[in-house]
Amino acid sequence: MRTAFYISDGTAITAEVFGHALLSLFPTEFNHKTIPFVETEEQAYAVIEKISESFQDTGERPLVFYTVVNPDVRRVIARSVGINYNFLDQFVAPLEKIIGVPSKPEKHRTHSIHEKTYDIRIEAVNYALANDDGSNLKDYKEADIILVGVSRSGKTPTSLYLALQYGIKAANYPFTEEDMGDMLKLPPALRQFKQKLFGLTIEASRLSQIRSERRANSRYASIQQCRMELREVENLYRKEKIPFLNSTKYSIEEISAKILAETGLQRRKY
Amino acid sequence: MRTAFYISDGTAITAEVFGHALLSLFPTEFNHKTIPFVETEEQAYAVIEKISESFQDTGERPLVFYTVVNPDVRRVIARSVGINYNFLDQFVAPLEKIIGVPSKPEKHRTHSIHEKTYDIRIEAVNYALANDDGSNLKDYKEADIILVGVSRSGKTPTSLYLALQYGIKAANYPFTEEDMGDMLKLPPALRQFKQKLFGLTIEASRLSQIRSERRANSRYASIQQCRMELREVENLYRKEKIPFLNSTKYSIEEISAKILAETGLQRRKY
Known part of the structure; x- marks a missing residue:
């Protein structure tokens, strides 16, 4: 069974919701694995090691849904052998043009105690x-x-x-x-x-x-x-x-x- | 203030999570509006009317995040004057190739009582x-x-x-x-x-x-x-x-x- 990884430097809730919504469109079973709070390069290397292992074990390239603010961590994840979906990123540049201001990513911006509400x-x-x-x-x-x-x-x-x-x-x-x-x-x-x-x-x-x-x-x-x-x-x-x-x-x-x-x-x- | 619409033929929770995660990358305030359970073309026309009104009121094209299974409803929403993000769709075709089976969208597949768990x-x-x-x-x-x-x-x-x-x-x-x-x-x-x-x-x-x-x-x-x-x-x-x-x-x-x-x-x- 193919593995779907949900990875983030926060809770990974956003990655999960997006990934599940996408995978639920398919009549296929997946093995789901969430890895939250990947906050250092070292942790990121351990994560891509796990992705490699899953590939070796199953013979199928894992699907990797991730949202990561830290650019160093993000760069490491992007090099995994999985099929990588940094699904927020491709919307950012066009949206910057529309809104007219640069994006200002901050860690733990959603699902955190720092949310106003x-x-x-x-x-x-x-x-x-x-x-x-x-x-x-x-x-x-x-x-x-x-x-x-x-x-x-x-x-x-x-x-x-x-x-x-x-x-x-x-x-x-x-x-x-x-x-x-x-x-x-x-x-x-x-x-x-x-x-x-x-x-x-x-x-x-x-x-x-x-x-x-x-x-x-x-x-x-x-x-x-x-x-x-x-x-x-x-x-x-x-x-x-x-x-x-x-x-x-x-x-x-x-x-x-x-x-x-x-x-x-x-x-x-x- | 620009309006962000979250629209779905289900709860719109997926559209909200995706849209919020994306907009939270910007230091900008938005006026949020969720419209769930848009299940008929007639309802969809009423929705795009609301999007037009928001454009007229604010002078800024609304952002429209939507996930809709019914193709007739989807076609109507896609014609709104807003900036439309049917954010799941663009991932579906490439994913079909990878998984090797066609997608099989069903209504209320997430956040519904029909979920196995x-x-x-x-x-x-x-x-x-x-x-x-x-x-x-x-x-x-x-x-x-x-x-x-x-x-x-x-x-x-x-x-x-x-x-x-x-x-x-x-x-x-x-x-x-x-x-x-x-x-x-x-x-x-x-x-x-x-x-x-x-x-x-x-x-x-x-x-x-x-x-x-x-x-x-x-x-x-x-x-x-x-x-x-x-x-x-x-x-x-x-x-x-x-x-x-x-x-x-x-x-x-x-x-x-x-x-x-x-x-x-x-x-x-x-």
Whole structure:
């Protein structure tokens, strides 16, 4: 199997995202290897040695996706026996002409603690944890968004992703059976922040499956119970005109991107 | 200010990562606009209309980073008045020659629920939440890694990132003052999983600052207390030969990448 290397003097996240996106266009399996924090020439020589070994072992030239700021390190990597994709570089010179200023590469410019919005993201993660599962109604004033839905409809991982990726403060509130009673009504704690609410729903069969992994053969996981709860929350969303999304077929990345697109919520990190 | 558009028929995460990495090389501010889920020609026409408006408003041709699988949608976007970067495309034909098979683009191939490892990642997130802050010692058998350290040294956000990004099950255990006593010893619950432990430490002044945001003027946040606790845990790491990292200058992305590189831990998602 051919090896794909992702190499950087930083985390190598950019190299990975680019390389994966490109390789995912092919119906081929690869052996993936990430080597982050290659910051000295000596380390770079060790890396190209590994690339040579992989070539010898597999008989196929490895694919090498790299982003490296230090020119000495970059020069070494460029000499590897792999097929080298310094994929940012070829866009730089044309872009300098368009923007009209020279590029000014700095180390650790992305995914680092030096990013302007780093503290905001960590604060948002702490906020999401402190406001998970309706645990802290008094902080809703601070929320950018409050995700609502039945237990296990995807609220918590989505809140965390919104925080980590975008620096958005997302609280989440679960509608429980106690709320259901005769007919689900909007709890007073939520009503005053109605404009911040976003509902999640999910197909009953998928919900039942997810809940069964938690508590097999329980009423909580039964298809009847799931159907009843989902009917109640969807009725509430419609009645109260709360925007909502069926999460069944979507990843948390997709749910988050859809929420941003639909609500126009301002993200704090780009 | 010039606008940078990130456009896709999926989440646009790939377009964003590539575009941000490229633009971060320039000492210039941009106005960022992401438009995900552009799935029909009609939507694509609305998008190029927005690009035209931005050109008219700013007098500068917008930069347009896009990845679109649907050829009809792609053709429309390619006709925008912006400077268009269909940055994956130019790598595809040469790569087809190297790999020896034609590419087979499919929609939602990355960042979607259809990724093989999606469920593993969500399970890992749930694991990290259930095993946050030493809350669930009996599940440590299942852990891929157990992060240890004093309160507020970065364990929780790092566990969540390892789960979300890599599908790694990371528990975390806080050493508290009660553990310190005369001399910090490894609690029995941890000793049996010693090979899974990874320590975090942090500079005392930074820790004191972070704790002060939580409880200002407390003993908990005092520099003396922080120094004492950090001295104790660092001594323990050395004595027990637990690998550790000083998180002061690193983002959670960097901490996570360093942990993977140092421990050789196998990630479940690439």
